[in-house]
Amino acid sequence: GAVVSQHPSWVICKSGTSVKIECRSLDFQATTMFWYRQFPKQSLMLMATSNEGSKATYEQGVEKDKFLINHASLTLSTLTVTSAHPEDSSFYICSATPTSGGLFIAKNIQYFGAGTRLSVL
Amino acid sequence: AQSVTQPDIHITVSEGASLELRCNYSYGATPYLFWYVQSPGQGLQLLLKYFSGDTLVQGIKGFEAEFKRSQSSFNLRKPSVHWSDAAEYFCAVGARAAGNKLTFGGGTRVLVKP
Numbered sequence: 001g002a003v004v005s006q007h008p009s010w011v012i013c014k015s016g017t018s019v020k021i022e023c024r025s026l027d028f029q030a031t032t033m034f035w036y037r038q039f040p041k042q043s044l045m046l047m048a049t050s051n052e053g054s055k056a057t058y059e060q061g062v063e064k065d066k067f068l069i070n071h072a073s074l075t076l077s078t079l080t081v082t083s084a085h086p087e088d089s090s091f092y093i094c095s096a097t098p099t100s101g102g103l104f105i106a107k108n109i110q111y112f113g114a115g116t117r118l119s120v121l
Numbered sequence: 122a123q124s125v126t127q128p129d130i131h132i133t134v135s136e137g138a139s140l141e142l143r144c145n146y147s148y149g150a151t152p153y154l155f156w157y158v159q160s161p162g163q164g165l166q167l168l169l170k171y172f173s174g175d176t177l178v179q180g181i182k183g184f185e186a187e188f189k190r191s192q193s194s195f196n197l198r199k200p201s202v203h204w205s206d207a208a209e210y211f212c213a214v215g216a217r218a219a220g221n222k223l224t225f226g227g228g229t230r231v232l233v234k235p
Contacts, residue, residue, distance in 0.1 A: 004164075006164070034222060034223075041230075042227070042228075043211065043225045043226065043227045043228050044165075044211070044225045046222055046223075046224075049222055091162075093164050093165070095165075106170075108153060108172065108215070109155075109167060109170065110215075110223060111167070112157070112164035112165040112166070113164050114163055114164040115162070115163065115164045117162070
């Protein structure tokens, strides 16, 4: 249980275009999802907290107009990198926290997707 | 504000030897503590967690961690390392509320020598 699917796993795009990354909780509902950015050989940096049915909460220094987050359902959050530039190239990882626990699913745990590698040319 | 320090950036260990990864945290109250492992180009997998109770926590893949409140530490250990344990390990602290965000340490990269 507690599978988080992230799609695509790798995307290459031209500078100036927008890219959408999906994060789905496959076997649980998640009121809260998180989006992280990770540079090579570095730790995870929280970008924003995504709450179902409400606006995302962005961390200081993260441009909300640049990184659009939508959490339209209890199983799906999307991150759209708008007008991407080479400096946006990074590894983006999402996580989801179950709304309720289950046999193989624990509350208060963040379950992570496999990440999306974005390369902007 | 909460923070996590992993003093060792790299650790090299021989296969079959024991492994200990250090983690120190700063938090105003008793936190939730986690260890995650990340293989190259992958997301994070939860190894173990501490919420309350027994301070020695058993996790997956033969890992264990001990919460020491007096030292603000949550060190990860494994008695005998396998080559497949080569990865990046992250310690994280979270607030005691469902869905609260995590603060990650800088990570420790483990290399396993044959």
